[in-house]
Amino acid sequence: MVSDGRGSTCPFCEIAEGRSPADRVYETPEVLAFLPLSPATTGHTLIIPKLHITDLWHADTRSLEPVMAASLVVAQALKTALSPDGLNLINSAGTAATQTVFHLHIHLVPRWDGDQMGDFWPESTPWSESKRATLAERIRKSIH
Template sequence: MDAGRQPCVFCEIAAGTGSARMVYEDAHTLAFFPLAPATRGHTLVVPRAHSTDLWAMDETAVQHLFRTVLVVGNALRAVLGPDGMNVINSAGEVASQSVFHTHVHLVPRQPGDAMGPIWPPKGDARRDRDDAAKDALAARLAAELTGR
């Protein structure tokens, strides 16, 4: 742990000093149930090595993380047979990240579950409807991605 950084509950679980209902672990990742699951089977997948969010990780670490997301997600589908599943990664406080150690939520979904919708209603006036602004943003993003 860095000087000045608060203890990380996920690092404690990875080190074996914290407690969790572990469902999977390998050399790079862990998967366990959160303390307050949103639905039955809600599982967190985390890298063993501390990183604050997905963009702080190197490509190899991300590959290990998402390999485990697939493995655990497939197991959840086999065991629970959910009608759907959310795969959620939040980065930053404004995006609802509450533990600042990269993690992916696998949330099995059934009609009428406690999770509810995750997108704003279709008629929400806060949605971006400015076509010229969307075109300009798409062009800027494409230029960034092609290295221009």
């Protein structure tokens, strides 16, 4: 059994290994897509790697490629099946980003104009050109 890193059994590993039930919608040897118990909207789907990876910061390109490929397959299926007006692809890494299950997962959330999700982006003020340039340089220097 895989621990979630916090002393508990990982619920997504339990689902991936078939020890907990889930409404599976897509599966490959590397990934699983299933419906969450408490969806944000109709069709809300989770995509997980079957291998336990805590979050995006612990992933590598090889492990993330099948997750993103599955996200595209399922997103197209959601568009065909449900005809939403839009789609959010959401990933949270860490508690500050509201991650509650510490197994990498992508939320595909179909959206409709006026749905209960609403606009979740906060109002913001544009940054100065120098502040943006300084931040961009800091990020570029941190890329390995």
